[in-house]
Amino acid sequence: MKIRLWVATGLWGAVIAGLLLIPGDSLPDLSWFSLDKLGHFGLFLIWAWLWARTLEPLSTPKVSALLVFVCLWALGTEFLQAAFASGRSAEIADVLADVAGFTVGLWGYLRLHLPRRLLGKLLRVSEV
Numbered sequence: 001m002k003i004r005l006w007v008a009t010g011l012w013g014a015v016i017a018g019l020l021l022i023p024g025d026s027l028p029d030l031s032w033f034s035l036d037k038l039g040h041f042g043l044f045l046i047w048a049w050l051w052a053r054t055l056e057p058l059s060t061p062k063v064s065a066l067l068v069f070v071c072l073w074a075l076g077t078e079f080l081q082a083a084f085a086s087g088r089s090a091e092i093a094d095v096l097a098d099v100a101g102f103t104v105g106l107w108g109y110l111r112l113h114l115p116r117r118l119l120g121k122l123l124r125v126s127e128v
Contacts, residue, residue, distance in 0.1 A: 009047070012046065016073075020040075021077070021081060021084065021085045037097040038097075041097045041100060041101035044097075044102040044105065045101040045104055047102060048105025049106075052109040053109075058110070063106070066106070067103070067106075070098070074094070074095045074099055077098075078092075078094055
């Protein structure tokens with residue numbers, strides 16, 4: 001079962017990369033905050049659920065590492081989009097939509113799948 005989750009998570013990452021690297025002249029003209037940003041948000045929301053299922057049991061270090069990875073992935077795909085996808089450019093709004101979608105997806109997964117006491121322990125910030 002875990003192998004299938006890893007494969008599904010990896011394939012969804014490949015789908016995301018493939019969709020984000022489609023040349024701009026192949027896409028309809030979209031306004032600044034429209035289907036484009038919602039698409040980014042939705043793709044990463046789904047990916048968050050896949051990652052959460054794949055990495056269970058979740059811990060604070062896993063969640064932290066996952067958020068760093070996704071931020072780098074979002075930045076990397078925007079860089080590749082600007083460099084290699086004709087008619088496309090890197091947009092910080094896309095990165096924000098990616099990270100927001102992933103964060104909301106991960107938060108939703110945690111809210112639905114972890115008991116309240118474990119959720120509090122996972123998200124607790126240590127006091128200095």
